[in-house]
Amino acid sequence: MTGSKEQVYAPGHHPSQTKHHEWRTAENSAAHLIPHLQRLGRERPHLRVLDVGAGSGTITASLAKYLPPDGTILGTDISDDILARAREHAAAQGPDVARRVAFQRASVYELPFPDGAFDVVHAHQVLCHLASPADAVREMARVCAPGGVVALREADLRMWCAWPALDGLERFQRLMADVLVANGGQAEGGRRLLSWVLEAGAERGDVEVGFGTWCYSAPEDRRAWGGSMINRLRTGQMRDKGIELGIVTEEGIEEMIKAWEEWIGADDATLGIVNGEVIWKKK
Amino acid sequence: MTGSKEQVYAPGHHPSQTKHHEWRTAENSAAHLIPHLQRLGRERPHLRVLDVGAGSGTITASLAKYLPPDGTILGTDISDDILARAREHAAAQGPDVARRVAFQRASVYELPFPDGAFDVVHAHQVLCHLASPADAVREMARVCAPGGVVALREADLRMWCAWPALDGLERFQRLMADVLVANGGQAEGGRRLLSWVLEAGAERGDVEVGFGTWCYSAPEDRRAWGGSMINRLRTGQMRDKGIELGIVTEEGIEEMIKAWEEWIGADDATLGIVNGEVIWKKK
Numbered sequence: 001m002t003g004s005k006e007q008v009y010a011p012g013h014h015p016s017q018t019k020h021h022e023w024r025t026a027e028n029s030a031a032h033l034i035p036h037l038q039r040l041g042r043e044r045p046h047l048r049v050l051d052v053g054a055g056s057g058t059i060t061a062s063l064a065k066y067l068p069p070d071g072t073i074l075g076t077d078i079s080d081d082i083l084a085r086a087r088e089h090a091a092a093q094g095p096d097v098a099r100r101v102a103f104q105r106a107s108v109y110e111l112p113f114p115d116g117a118f119d120v121v122h123a124h125q126v127l128c129h130l131a132s133p134a135d136a137v138r139e140m141a142r143v144c145a146p147g148g149v150v151a152l153r154e155a156d157l158r159m160w161c162a163w164p165a166l167d168g169l170e171r172f173q174r175l176m177a178d179v180l181v182a183n184g185g186q187a188e189g190g191r192r193l194l195s196w197v198l199e200a201g202a203e204r205g206d207v208e209v210g211f212g213t214w215c216y217s218a219p220e221d222r223r224a225w226g227g228s229m230i231n232r233l234r235t236g237q238m239r240d241k242g243i244e245l246g247i248v249t250e251e252g253i254e255e256m257i258k259a260w261e262e263w264i265g266a267d268d269a270t271l272g273i274v275n276g277e278v279i280w281k282k283k
Numbered sequence: 284m285t286g287s288k289e290q291v292y293a294p295g296h297h298p299s300q301t302k303h304h305e306w307r308t309a310e311n312s313a314a315h316l317i318p319h320l321q322r323l324g325r326e327r328p329h330l331r332v333l334d335v336g337a338g339s340g341t342i343t344a345s346l347a348k349y350l351p352p353d354g355t356i357l358g359t360d361i362s363d364d365i366l367a368r369a370r371e372h373a374a375a376q377g378p379d380v381a382r383r384v385a386f387q388r389a390s391v392y393e394l395p396f397p398d399g400a401f402d403v404v405h406a407h408q409v410l411c412h413l414a415s416p417a418d419a420v421r422e423m424a425r426v427c428a429p430g431g432v433v434a435l436r437e438a439d440l441r442m443w444c445a446w447p448a449l450d451g452l453e454r455f456q457r458l459m460a461d462v463l464v465a466n467g468g469q470a471e472g473g474r475r476l477l478s479w480v481l482e483a484g485a486e487r488g489d490v491e492v493g494f495g496t497w498c499y500s501a502p503e504d505r506r507a508w509g510g511s512m513i514n515r516l517r518t519g520q521m522r523d524k525g526i527e528l529g530i531v532t533e534e535g536i537e538e539m540i541k542a543w544e545e546w547i548g549a550d551d552a553t554l555g556i557v558n559g560e561v562i563w564k565k566k
Contacts, residue, residue: 161442161494161557163474191446194500195551204550209501211444211555213494217477219487267487268478272494274444274557 009129010183012237013055013082022089023224026062029124032210032277033151037066040119040148047071050118052108052140053078053126057086057101063122064090064097074118076106108136116145124153127196128180128189137200141282150280152197153212156190161272168259172229175248175256179241190276197280208279217270225271226264233257292412293466295520296338296365305372306507309345312407315493315560316434320349323402323431330354333401335391335423336361336409340369340384346405347373347380357401359389391419399428407436410479411463411472420483424565433563435480436495439473444555451542455512458531458539462524473559480563491562500553508554509547516540 026034041047045068051060054075064073077083083103090101106112108126121144127133137150144150157177162169177187186192194209216225232238233253242248263269309317324330328351334343337358347356360366366386373384389395391409404427410416420433427433440460445452460470469475477492499508515521516536525531531539546552 156444156555159442159444159555159557161439161474161559163471163478165471188446188448191444191553191555194553195446198551204502209553210498211496211557213496213557215493217492268481270474270477270492270559272439272442272474272557272559274442274494274496274555276444276553276555 009078010180010185010237010241011129013079022056022058024059024124026059026066028214029059030063030122030151030153032153032212032279033063033120033122033149034066036149036151036279037063037120041066041068041071044068044119045070047120048118049073049120049122050111050113050140050143051075052106052111052121052123052136054086054103055082057083057089057103059124060086060103061090061093061097061101064093064100067100072100072102075101075103076108076111077103078105078107080105109139111139111143113143115142116148117143119145119148120151121148122151125155127152127186127193128154128157129183129185131184133186133189133192134196134199137196141200141202141280144282146282148282150197150278150282152193152278152280153275154186154189154193156274156276157187159190159274161270161274162263163268163270164263164266166259166262168256169263171248171252172233172256172259175242176238178247179238179245182241182245190274193276193278197278202280203283206281206283208281210277212275212277214273214275215270219267222264222269226260230257230260233260292361293463293468293520293524294412296362297519305339305341307342307407309342309349311497312342313346313405313434313436315436315495315562316346316403316405316432317349319432319434319562320346320403324349324351324354327351327402328353330403331401332356332403332405333394333396333423333426334358335389335394335404335406335419337369337386338365340366340372340386342407343369343386344373344376344380344384347376347383350383355383355385358384358386359391359394360386361388361390363388392422394422394426396426398425400426402428402431403434404431405434408438410435410469410476411437411440412466412468414467416469416472416475417479417482420479424483424485424563427565429565431565433480433561433565435476435561435563436558437469437472437476439557439559440470442473442557444553444557445546446551446553447546447549449542449545451539452546454531454535455516455539455542458525459521461530462521462528465524465528473557476559476561480561485563486566489564489566491564493560495558495560497556497558498553502550505547505552509543513540513543516543
């Protein structure tokens with residue numbers, strides 16, 4: 001084990017951070033889990049799902065659609081504020097979703113549940129913020145019942161596939177990765193996910209590995225994603241931390257904002273972001 | 284237009300090159316096209332599909348399964364030798380595939396077919412070998428009928444997401460991209476695919492863009508992929524060209540082979556390769 005196990009969500013929950021998060025759904029961010037939810041749901045009518053680090057809960061509420069009629073999903077997070085937002089979002093999805101979804105404050109390092117309390121334990125973009133990701137996976141596996149699955153997905157921040165080639169975008173990508181690492185997180189989570197799962201005690205034969213992507217290219221996606229990145233540069237924790245660490249200047253940030261504006265305006269613009277995906281079938 | 288339009292397949296068809304190619308199927312390499320094939324097949328019982336640069340034809344034969352009963356698929360390539368292999372492969376898939384599949388020699392720059400001769404025109408890892416990819420797309424679009432689709436998929440060779448972090452693998456990746464460019468090809472095809480399609484005359488609103496991945500991590504996939512890369516280093520065109528250009532030495536190649544052997548043996552190894560995917564719906 002390396003680093004601290006104190007759990008802090010360094011990026012914070014400023015609107016500049018949460019806006020993109022709320023674009024996330026089961027379909028665009030947890031597609032690798034859906035067939036397993038459906039398979040287990042047929043076998044286990046009271047399927048119990050835990051969504052660790054649920055944040056504003058859009059994936060949590062969206063996963064609820066794939067549960068059997070008596071299935072339930074519990075989202076956890078370390079922030080009461082973001083959980084209030086998650087409860088509001090779930091309620092707004094209508095009674096069929098709302099009755100199956102609940103939220104509770106908890107740290108991923110010490111989940112307040114007995115061994116095997118859930119059939120599915122899911123986390124999305126959580127381990128990349130932790131100093132000890134393998135410890136978190138071990139704790140998630142502890143609360144996963146035999147025959148169930150632990151499902152993980154983490155971005156690989158060194159893997160942005162962007163066009164047009166703009167210096168400002170490349171510098172932005174490095175800034176984001178460097179700030180994540182300075183905050184005690186992991187910039188290469190996508191490719192390292194399997195290594196953490198094995199370190200947490202999985203046998204290789206029980207783990208399915210893949211990569212999934214996010215793609216931003218259509219005009220409305222460019223405006224939403226690029227706009228969210230510009231907001232982070234103007235007001236987010238990344239800006240403050242980058243300046244504090246001396247790895248970016250106010251001028252450098254202005255250049256990155258200009259690059260994002262150019263990218264948003266380019267009809268041939270694409271951006272692919274690579275995420276590692278793992279399904280650990282618990283014995 | 285830049286560069287020569289003489290069409291040469293620089294990597295050649297040595298077994299070190301074709302072995303991996305024959306692992307490719309519709310499911311792992313043309314998943315973005317399958318729903319469009321099925322949709323168009325319901326509307327057009329005599330669906331006509333053209334697979335440009337079909338090589339050893341494993342994707343061609345595999346796509347045949349998704350055609351309507353009276354649908355046909357024609358694969359083209361510039362090499363008679365590889366087409367002989369493709370015919371053999373298609374025949375081995377049984378009569379239901381064999382009767383729908385044919386192959387013909389043709390250059391992507393001058394397809395010997397009238398305008399609108401096909402409902403679906405597909406190319407996989409073809410444009411990255413060309414000096415004038417937008418010209419090839421324009422020619423593919425010419426032979427695509429109104430209401431049909433042009434479907435493209437190209438790897439982005441700068442985007443390999445590999446673990447463990449091994450210097451030899453990083454140098455291998457750069458060698459592969461540099462040799463491709465030295466041969467007149469395109470190393471960043473994945474991210475540039477949309478720009479070529481727009482240059483070929485598409486309107487942005489008619490084009491769907493995404494990214495798909497290949498993942499090598501399970502022991503058998505590591506042996507197959509890593510072994511194929513080692514073969515290329517020992518006997519392939521990449522080795523000869525790299526040495527001829529002075530961008531790699533015999534010693535450097537031995538270090539890359541050692542890195543691949545280490546990667547094949549590592550239980551926590553993963554490798555994600557990113558491919559750009561485009562569907563152009565022809566008006």
